[in-house]
Amino acid sequence: MIEQVAFYILSAVAVLGALLAVSRRNLVHGVFALLLFFAALSGLFVMLLADYVAAVQVLVYIGAVGILLLFTIMLTEHVTGDDLRRLGVRGWFWGLLLAVAVPAVLILPAVLNEKSAKAAPIVVAQGNPALANNATQANTVKALGKVLMEKYVVPLEVLALLLTAALIGAVAVAHAPEKDASGKDTPA
Amino acid sequence: MSTEKLALIPLLPLLAAVLTCGMRCGRRAAAVAIGAMSLSLAIALVMLANAWAHGGVQTVSLADWLVVGAAKIQFSLLLDPLSACMAAMVTFVGLLIFIYSSGYMKDDPRCARFFCYLSLFAAGMLGLVLANNLLLLFMSWEIVGVASYLLIGFWFHKPAAAAAGKKAFIVTRIGDMGFLIGILLAFTQAGTLELFDNGNGLLEKIPTGVVWGIGAAKLISLFLFCGAIGKSGQLPLHVWLPDAMEGPTPVSALIHAATMVAAGVFLVARTFPLFVEGQTLPLVAWVGGLTAFVAALIALGQYDIKRILAYSTVSQLGLMMVGLGTAATGAVGMFHLFTHAFFKALLFLGAGSIIHGCHEEQDIRRMGGIARAMPITTAAYLCGALALVAFPFTSGYFSKDAVLISAYGADRNLFYLCALTSLITALYVTRQCVYVFIGTHRGAQAPHESPPVLTAPLVILAAFALGLGGLAGNSLLAKLGAKHSEHPFAVIATSWAVALGGMLLGWVIYARRDLGRTTDPLALSALANKFYFDELYAATVGRLWTALTWLVVMLQELLAGVCELGVQLTQATGQFFARSVDVRLIDELTMDGLARRFHKGGEVATGFQTGLLSGYLRWIALGALAVGVFVHWLWK
Amino acid sequence: MISALTFAPVLAALLILLLPERWARRLALGGALASLVITGCLLGQFNPSGGLQFVEKAAWIPALHVDYFVGLDGTNALVLLLATILAPLAVLASPAQMPRSYYLLLSLQFTGLFGAFTALNFFHWFIFWEMALVPAFFLIKLFGHGEDRHRAALSFFLFTVLGSVAMLLGFLFLSNGGQESFDFIALADKAKSGALQPGGWVFIAVLAGLCVKVPLVPLHLWQAPAYAAAPVPVTMLLTGVMSKMGVYGFLRIIVPIFPQELRAHAETLMVLALVTILWGAFLALRQTQLKRLLAFSSLNHVAFCVFGVGVLGIATNAGTVDVQRLATQGIILQMFAHGITAAGLFYMAGLLEQRAGKDGLNDFGGLSAATPRLAIAFYLLAMGSLGLPFLAGFAAEFLIFASAFAVAPTLTVVATLGLLATAVFLLTALQRLFTGPTPEHVKFMPDLSLEESLLLVPVLALVFWVGLIPGRWLAFSAN
């Protein structure tokens, strides 16, 4: 019962945060709404016993991505300008239509599935009792660490390389253009 | 000294060639070359004594050159009286010419290079003489050829010299190709190219196969004779030799009188068993006889002192061939070769001395009165001239007599031809001597005697020219394997008669004449123009050659054209189909139609390209939607 | 080890991309030298009677029976050495101010060449074969001389690609569409046991691919323009190594895999080679441009190898001499000798062109006086090229002629005409370039510099070495 309550509360916060994030005119407000969304999602991860992922979610998204977004907003002027006015009718209509249709296509079979005898496109499992009984937080983290350092060590290293490359690339791309002899800006 | 040291004879001059190659100082280079040559001479003389004592064939294997399966070609040398005599002659004459050159060429800035080439030549020549392997012989033969090319073209800034060098190389190479085919024949027929190999050599076990329906020995000897024709300037490949006189005079003496041109004669003598077995000796004799006669005639019409000698050389080489072709052994021809080497080297060096004394004048019409100005040279030159004429009891007399006797015994017509040649020889020699030595000097500058370094070799050679035949003739002939033959009185009488008669005739015609100013009665235009051989070749072989090259160039152009045409044709075919009735069928369905449809599709697609990111994204989402719908509800 | 030597230039190419441009030349040289050193070590341990050695074999695309399979035997030892010797020389022969991309392409081409000589599986042999072609195309097009270079590069590319396509189709047929092995050795074994009956069309398809590369008349049209237009180092490689790829293909593919077909068409092949020999010689006679003359001279010389291949087809071992072996060794030695000689000659043609700004034979004259060192080197190489004894070409030509004479005497006699014509055009070229009075504009032309001389020293040393002691080199292919 508590779990259900927690699920609905967290879901509501996540949906609300997401809606606010994409709709707020003021980008700074949007960022804070986004952070709210991230936090709710991390709560959901905890509920799904993916505690380590939840921790990473908090660290990476709330800690790093959020800050990055804020800095970017501060670095670009006029960001809170008049873009709200330009959310034209056509944009709204098509966007909303698609934004509803795509999830609907995804959800409907699952919902319909319970009531029909057709072969389910999505396998619905009623939760895994073994996991529910045995898996504790510590276990998951330990097991994850083991798998990461053994089975997935090469992808992990590649990922590290990718992050490094992304960092360097980001610095390079965002680097302030140098003034050349003619005084014109040259793209970095 | 063991026969192992044989290799040193060619290797020492080779070493000298390598050493002098990079030198700048001409005198030092000359010293090195002369030193090497002296050592070679010393060894060659020891070897001569060795061969004289031993008598038979001794072989030395030095190294394998290449071994392919069972086929083996090795550097091996042989020592027998023939090769020993040749080696001694080449080193001796060579040494004298080297010494002479050190004086003659001392003012030339490229003197060191000259000695390098000379040494290279000597090495090749000695390798040729001593080789026991037909391929080694050929290789040395080619080295000799290239050295001769370099030496003739030594004054490369003179276009005539460069052209003459090229001509010499190419004309002799025509013969060499025959030689090479002969070697290939011998190799494929006998499986070996060793000349003497304990009874298994090419000359000991003569191949008996049949190629193209002709006996192997006959074919091999014929092809080898091609090489000899080229190198020894026999008809019809004699045209290079007179042109080769563009080289420095010592070169003419060394290469085109004493040694290289004798290589062809030597080759025939060396491979004599093949000629005997193949029964090709009459051909050798007749080619020699005709060459001797024609060249002697041409010599009558020449005015260049060296060209007269050059044609004389061709003529004498022809006589050597007669000597080889009519006798049962190679001894007679080789004997004439030896005596000729000395007296002709003497004549060339003498001519060089005269040219030097006359300030590089080579035209006998602008000489005259040399006898007073250059007494030593004149005396020496006359000794050589007498030997060439076969004046009784000079060396030339003995050797030419031997040739005549052998011709008399074999083929009477050939004998008459040789006798006539001898008469003409006496005539042109007398003509030349009268022009050069008698009367008053007709040149611009007064002649002067040459320094001792030039005249000393002349004197030595003169002694040999006079004495060699009488002193060493019989033993030489015996060692080279000549059968003792009768001296028919008719031959001796003819010999005396043509020599003395020819000289007398020459004296009668030329002695009282106002030389150089009036026309020469014997220098007919056909003779002066060398019987138009060069023109004939230019008109036939040259034309054919040019036509062939043109043909190939045209074919090449044609081929390129065809290639181009292919491209054009492909395009044209495409256009034809495009314009014909099929236009609706093929075009609409495939090529153009498809392209047009793609283009239209492209235009439609372009409409979506608003450049707006969200627009693109919408289409992506629509696609995803379609996929989802399809998967869930339409996919059964 | 073989992989190391093959891919050393690729490593160099990567470093050329990463490191500053001024190091490019040194890096390319380093890669090529590394290959040379490794080849030297391998050949030092090479056992001529040991069959296939230094084998590296690994499954690559098992579904198609494609292996990575390299090895060294008597057939490819000497040509590999040739390629690794010429590679550093080509780098050294490059003009000083060449951009990074030039050395990059050159290095990639090296790998293509080395790989093509060591690969024993058709599939990756073919990849290397093409890999040698593509950089050459760009090198000609981007760095070549004259306006003709675009056309020359295109025709070079088209001819070789069409030939390659023919060969690829032939091999696809041969391996039954990838169901059977692409392995040269396995195919040769099958051919020997009679299990392989490829048929004439497959033979002709493969032959066409090889003939383009050699090239043989009438597939030679690309050759002279490409040789003349390419930058000098590339021409050195084209004539010195790429043409040998074709001949090597004959030895590696045609002779072992198509014995019956070769037997059936051997005379035709010999006649074709003979026509090429004479064709090249006579065309060379009429050239007024030094590089084109040398190109046709190459046409003529390499065709001698194919002449020998024809002999291999006919040869039986019944006669007095071991024709098969004579011909094989002759061909391999001829490849080596001609590769060295022709590369040296083209290098010097490049030097002359660079100095005078012209390359017509009549633009020079009397160079013996102006540039004596260059003259000596040129004379030596020309003499080696026309088959002077004791220089590189003679032993090889003698072996080929000796074997050919045993099986086809008449054709061989005609072929000697080619030797004669070679002498004529080379001597004519020498006469025009080096003799006669020295014209004003070349009077003060600089002689070979120290660096240029150093490049020519190994070439000349090899020309003498091969000529004087051919036995040492023949030992590599003795089996």
Add this chain to the structure above:
Amino acid sequence: MSNLTLEHYLILSAVLLGIGLLGVFTRRNVIVVLFSIEILFNAANLNFIAFWRFGDQPEALMGPIFALFAIAVAAAEVAVGLALVIAVYRHFKTVDLEKLDTLKEE
């Protein structure tokens, strides 16, 4: 276990996806589009975890691993994306997507 089923999570994830799409489609501010992409990422991650949690091989830990890698890649993407935004802004003086239409075929 409670009666929370996989469907609950999937529906939530689908709704979040819809919101993300809405943002991507309708907003013209590049930064907001980036927000939306992050929402899309997270919706996907939720799916990974949910499927893992209710899947039949939870001990293989595929879901968390996948989610972790996705998070890391997303982080990298954000870093580069924001850098691009700054660069684009510097170049075009705007972050308005409708003005960034240089891709359009004229």
